[in-house]
Amino acid sequence: SKSYEAIEVSQHGKLGLIALNRPKVLNAINRSMVSEILDTMEEFEADSSIKAIVLCGKGRAFAAGADIDEMANDQTIDFELRNQFKDWDRLAMIKKPIIGAVHGFALGGGFELALCCDLLFAADNAEFGFPEVNLGVMPGAGGTQRLTKLVGKTKAMEWLFTGKRITAKEALQHGIVNQLISEELLLEETIKAAEQIANQAPIAIRLIKEAVLKAADTSLNEGMEFERKNFYLLFSTEDQKEGMKAFIEKRKPQFKGK
Numbered sequence: 001s002k003s004y005e006a007i008e009v010s011q012h013g014k015l016g017l018i019a020l021n022r023p024k025v026l027n028a029i030n031r032s033m034v035s036e037i038l039d040t041m042e043e044f045e046a047d048s049s050i051k052a053i054v055l056c057g058k059g060r061a062f063a064a065g066a067d068i069d070e071m072a073n074d075q076t077i078d079f080e081l082r083n084q085f086k087d088w089d090r091l092a093m094i095k096k097p098i099i100g101a102v103h104g105f106a107l108g109g110g111f112e113l114a115l116c117c118d119l120l121f122a123a124d125n126a127e128f129g130f131p132e133v134n135l136g137v138m139p140g141a142g143g144t145q146r147l148t149k150l151v152g153k154t155k156a157m158e159w160l161f162t163g164k165r166i167t168a169k170e171a172l173q174h175g176i177v178n179q180l181i182s183e184e185l186l187l188e189e190t191i192k193a194a195e196q197i198a199n200q201a202p203i204a205i206r207l208i209k210e211a212v213l214k215a216a217d218t219s220l221n222e223g224m225e226f227e228r229k230n231f232y233l234l235f236s237t238e239d240q241k242e243g244m245k246a247f248i249e250k251r252k253p254q255f256k257g258k
């Protein structure tokens with residue numbers, strides 16, 4: 001298997017697992033970490049044995065943000081020439097479901113990465129936040145947009161202006177996370193939930209993800225048209241025939257992802 005600098009990669013049945021792995025710096029996200037994550041996700045995307053992706057952090061945090069050491073001396077034009085966020089755009093193109101498991105800190109770029117997950121499970125000790133303002137900057141990988149779409153202007157503005165941390169409980173109340181789990185059980189329970197999704201009809205899951213993400217980006221009418229086309233499209237899958245036949249025959253469906 002390949003070796004990585006900043007992540008650990010494994011396969012668990014139908015799941016592809018990515019663990020952020022710079023525990024000494026609380027998984028501070030440097031540029032090579034982002035490109036390793038995306039290279040791996042694209043490999044998972046191309047691997048038909050993998051149906052869902054789990055993202056977690058090693059050590060005591062999910063990720064405490066972008067690597068400040070790497071970024072401290074950057075100039076405006078460095079970002080422009082490097083096209084710094086192209087890997088984050090690749091992340092938005094991943095069609096398989098991404099399930100995040102957050103424990104400890106998910107700050108700055110770490111929070112942005114968490115917000116890119118389709119489902120998010122959090123340990124009771126998870127803390128989210130955008131402390132960029134304390135560094136004289138602001139989020140750059142979607143934070144102002146995704147947080148605002150998710151929780152609305154009022155809380156987004158407050159959290160982004162103050163940099164204050166959002167507790168796991170608050171994150172649950174505001175719909176940032178799906179469920180809280182004790183830290184010891186977090187990964188195990190996240191894997192169980194991901195396995196359930198991995199056992200659903202893969203093309204249905206894929207088109208659901210696409211349609212839900214579309215909702216954040218489009219008017220209701222356009223979104224409905226998009227949904228409808230995806231709904232029609234599923235009737236050319238074998239899994240639709242199998243799913244409905246199994247219901248009628250009162251048995252469990254055997255989905256093939258075709």
Ligand code: CO8
Binds near residue numbers: 107
């Ligand atoms: N970058 C680099 N190193 C870090 C980072 C980071 N973001 N966070 C923690 N570390 C390092 C610390 O420097 C420390 O290293 P060392 O042991 O060598 O001194 C080690 O990790 C452990 O951290 P602490 O000793 O500070 O641990 P504490 O438990 O005392 O504190 C905190 C934990 C509160 C999380 C604290 O480490 C902290 O405030 N970290 C910085 C948080 C932050 O400001 N994050 C936002 C960064 S800016 C950002 O994310 C912009 C996003 C833009 C786009 C995204 C691109 C990826």
